[in-house]
Structures are given as C-alpha cells and as structure tokens.
Amino acid sequence: MTTAEQIATGAEIRLVDVVKTYPGQQDPAVEGVSLTIPAGEIVMFVGPSGCGKTTTLKMINRLIEPTSGNIFIDGEDVTSRNPTELRRTIGYVIQGGGLLPHLSVKDNVGLVPGLLKWPKKRIAERVDELLDMVGLDPEVYRDRYPRELSGGQQQRVGVARGLAADPPVILMDEPFGAVDPITRQRLQDELLSLQEELHKTIVIVTHDIDEAVKLGDHILVLGEQARIAQYDVPEAVLGNPASDYVADFVGSGSKLKQLSLLRVEDVGTVERPTAVIGEDAAAVVGRTRSAGEKSVIILDDRGRPRDWVWVRSLEGETTVPEPTIELQTTVDHRATLNDALDSMLVSSHGGAIVTERGRYTGVILYDDVTARIRDVNGREGEPS
Numbered sequence: 001m002t003t004a005e006q007i008a009t010g011a012e013i014r015l016v017d018v019v020k021t022y023p024g025q026q027d028p029a030v031e032g033v034s035l036t037i038p039a040g041e042i043v044m045f046v047g048p049s050g051c052g053k054t055t056t057l058k059m060i061n062r063l064i065e066p067t068s069g070n071i072f073i074d075g076e077d078v079t080s081r082n083p084t085e086l087r088r089t090i091g092y093v094i095q096g097g098g099l100l101p102h103l104s105v106k107d108n109v110g111l112v113p114g115l116l117k118w119p120k121k122r123i124a125e126r127v128d129e130l131l132d133m134v135g136l137d138p139e140v141y142r143d144r145y146p147r148e149l150s151g152g153q154q155q156r157v158g159v160a161r162g163l164a165a166d167p168p169v170i171l172m173d174e175p176f177g178a179v180d181p182i183t184r185q186r187l188q189d190e191l192l193s194l195q196e197e198l199h200k201t202i203v204i205v206t207h208d209i210d211e212a213v214k215l216g217d218h219i220l221v222l223g224e225q226a227r228i229a230q231y232d233v234p235e236a237v238l239g240n241p242a243s244d245y246v247a248d249f250v251g252s253g254s255k256l257k258q259l260s261l262l263r264v265e266d267v268g269t270v271e272r273p274t275a276v277i278g279e280d281a282a283a284v285v286g287r288t289r290s291a292g293e294k295s296v297i298i299l300d301d302r303g304r305p306r307d308w309v310w311v312r313s314l315e316g317e318t319t320v321p322e323p324t325i326e327l328q329t330t331v332d333h334r335a336t337l338n339d340a341l342d343s344m345l346v347s348s349h350g351g352a353i354v355t356e357r358g359r360y361t362g363v364i365l366y367d368d369v370t371a372r373i374r375d376v377n378g379r380e381g382e383p384s
Contacts, residue, residue: 010040010201011074011168013060018069020055028067029055030226037218039074039168040199042191044216046206047249052226053205057171060203061090073169088112091170091200096178097158099146105131105157106142112165130160135190135358152183159191163198172204176211182328185339188215189332193357196334209250213238213260214336221246235261260336267337267372269354269362274299277306281317295349298323303359305330308349330355337369344369 013036020030030052037043045053058064060071062083071078078086092098099108109130110123118126128138134156146154155176162170176184192215195202206212212219213234221229221237223245230242238261241247273296275284288296288311298307298320307323314320329347331340333356343352344366351365 009166009168009199012039012072013037013169013201013203014072015056015060016070016072018056018059018071019067020052020059020064021067028225030059030066032069033226033228035220035228035231037201037203039201041217042195042202042204042215043218043220044204044206044212045220045222046209046212047222047226047229049207051222051224053220053222054173056222056226057173057203057205060169061087061092061171063087063092088115088165089167089169091162091165091167093158093162093170093172093175095174095176096151097146097154097156097161099154099157099161101146103145104142105136105144105146105149108146108157109161109164111161116165118165126164127160130163131157133163133194133357134160136160150183151179152187155179155183155187156190159187159194163194163200168201170200170202172202174205174207177206177208181342185335185342186330186332189335189339191215192334193332197357210260210338214339221249260338262337262372262376263333264331264335264337264340264354264364265333267340267364267368269333269364270368272297272363274360275314275320276301277320277322279320281314281320284320285311285314297353297360297363299360305353305355305360308347308353327353329353331364332356333361337373340364340369341366 015033015035018030018033019028021028033056045057047053055064059066060078062078066079100111103111106124106127109127113123113126127142131138131141136153136156141153149157158175162172176187179187188211204215216234218231219234219237220231223229230237230246237246238250241250273288273291273293275296276299284296293311295308295310296314297305298309300306305327307327308329329343329349330353331343333354340352350367351363354361354364
C-alpha cells in the first residue's frame with residue numbers, strides 16, 4: 001500500500017458551530033464548537049470531568065444528537081444521514097471493550113460486517129486478520145467469550161471490533177482507562193503501530209494528559225461547555241500553553257512530559273543473540289558465547305519475543321523450552337522513552353526488547369536512553 005493510499009483511508013471531520021443543550025438545562029453542555037480534524041490523524045480530546053468532551057465525541061456518530069450546528073465527515077453532513085447507517089460506518093471503542101457477553105470473540109468482532117451483509121467467508125477472514133493485528137492468536141481466542149478474557153484482552157477485542165468494517169473514522173471514549181499501567185502502555189503502543197499502517201482518523205477522549213501527548217497528532221484542550229482552550233500539536237500544548245488554564249491542566253511536570261515526545265525509534269536499537277523455541281539448546285549456547293554475550297532472546301516461530309534469559313539457564317536443556325511466564329520487558333518501536341524506562345525497571349539485562357507489530361527488531365539500552373535524554377535537555381538549556 002502506498003503512502004497516499006494509506007492516508008486516504010481516513011476521512012476529515014469538520015464541526016461547525018455545534019451546540020448541545022439538554023432538556024431542562026439553561027446552559028448548553030457544548031457551546032458552539034468549531035474545529036477541523038485532519039484525515040488520517042489521531043486527535044485527543046482532553047479536559048476536566050463534565051467539560052463536554054464525551055458529548056462532543058458522541059455527536060460525531062450521533063449517539064447524542066446535536067441541538068444545532070453541522071458535522072461533516074469527508075464533506076458529507078452526518079446530520080442528514082440515517083443515524084443507524086451512519087454508526088455502521090464509524091468505529092466506536094469504549095472503556096472495557098464494550099463486548100456483548102453472550103457472543104464469542106469472533107461474533108463480537110464480526111458484528112458490524114454481519115449487519116452490513118458481508119459474506120460469511122469474508123467476515124471470518126476479517127476476524128482472524130484483526131485478531132492477529134491486535135496481538136491475539138485467532139486459533140486461541142476466536143471462540144472464547146468475554147468472561148474468559150483478561151481486561152487487556154477484552155480491550156484488544158474492542159479495538160478489533162472498532163476496525164472490523166474498515167471504517168475511515170474511529171471514535172474512542174477512554175479506551176484504555178480500565179486496565180493496569182503495563183497493559184495500558186502496550187495497548188497504546190499497539191494503537192500507534194496500527195495507525196502507522198492504517199492511517200485512520202481517530203478521535204480519543206481521555207482525562208490523561210500523558211496519554212494525549214503520547215498518542216495525539218493534535219490535542220484539543222476543552223474548558224467548560226466544551227469551549228476550546230487550545231487546539232495544537234503536543235509540542236505546542238506542552239511548551240507554549242495558550243492560557244493559564246491550559247498550563248494548569250498540563251501541570252507543572254511539563255518538562256518531564258516532553259519525554260513522551262521522544263520515541264524508542266528516535267534512539268535506535270542494537271542487536272542481541274536470538275533463539276527460537278524448540279531449537280537445539282547446545283547450539284544456541286555455543287553461538288551466544290562465541291559472540292561474547294551472556295544472554296539470549298527467545299522468539300516463537302513468528303519472530304515474537306517470548307523470553308530474555310541468561311544463557312547459563314539453557315545448559316543441560318536439549319532444546320530451547322517454551323516460556324511459562326509472560327514477558328514484561330518489551331516495548332513497541334513507537335513507544336515513548338518514558339515507557340521504555342518503565343520496562344527497563346523490571347529487566348535484569350540493562351535494556352528492553354523492541355518490537356514492531358509484535359515482532360522482534362532489536363534491543364534498546366538504558367545507557368543509550370539516558371544519553372539521549374541528557375543530550376536533549378542540554379540542547380534545550382542552550383541560549384537561543
């Protein structure tokens with residue numbers, strides 16, 4: 001797929017003087033929002049509770065009907081469309097995945113394509129493709145039910161369902177708010193990795209400015225009644241807040257938050273010895289030691305990292321064994337340096353394993369990360 005084709009998979013969203021007033025309330029919940037969300041970008045809606053960010057999001061797919069104003073997707077006014085048909089063309093992902101408990105994973109993911117009358121064979125292929133894309137083995141997970149999944153797995157299925165009909169626009173309401181920090185980081189990384197390939201237009205509501213900085217191409221900071229306090233790239237929101245309100249919302253740690261603008265891919269990786277599960281253990285030990293290394297990264301047959309072990313642990317083994325615990329020291333190549341440092345805290349190898357779409361690409365070292373941070377901080381401190 002060419003870059004132009006990738007970018008074309010998203011659609012521009014334009015809100016023109018959109019207002020929402022609920023019955024019995026004198027003041028509108030959303031008052032006159034006008035903005036343009038570029039095609040193929042991730043835009044983060046942030047602001048305090050009750051500021052109207054979720055209401056604004058839900059008016060895009062008309063889960064909440066605007067009182068007045070216009071909303072255009074790819075030039076078409078959505079307020080003139082049948083709401084049910086509209087929602088089938090817009091992906092929607094909520095906290096916890098929002099899965100239907102009585103449906104299997106494959107039926108949850110295939111729900112919208114089924115409503116759109118896709119052929120069964122095409123739906124089955126799409127389900128497997130998407131489960132693999134979000135890091136869930138279709139053979140293992142397609143026939144499971146939501147109650148049999150962890151919170152992170154449910155959220156992955158929710159993202160797959162949002163992508164199922166290949167919509168140009170995906171709306172996400174606090175999608176990663178109900179999972180633990182490590183799972184949250186991995187889901188964020190997976191979204192960035194997916195977006196690098198898919199180039200959808202994604203609008204995400206979050207209360208977390210760190211998440212907004214990490215994921216957003218643009219950040220929309222909202223005040224009361226969804227008044228726009230600032231709409232800009234993350235660098236500008238952090239480094240040049242438009243008002244005291246924005247500065248207070250961003251918080252005093254904006255210097256530290258700027259680490260979220262630095263990515264693993266900005267630092268680069270180094271190679272480390274690898275072995276495949278089931279490979280002859282003596283051969284692995286021999287070549288690792290010949291390379292002057294003391295540890296080896298264990299991959300599965302699809303190139304995904306499963307463990308990072310000291311080579312001495314393979315002595316006495318006939319073949320490289322299947323790991324029994326989940327690896328905690330991996331980061332996506334689009335992860336932030338903050339995330340990389342978090343992963344390194346649980347590593348005994350002085351670094352973290354870097355992946356792209358789940359597959360091993362190299363290792364990022366603690367010393368290289370800290371050197372890069374010192375370099376950036378040093379340049380920022382120089383007089384202009």
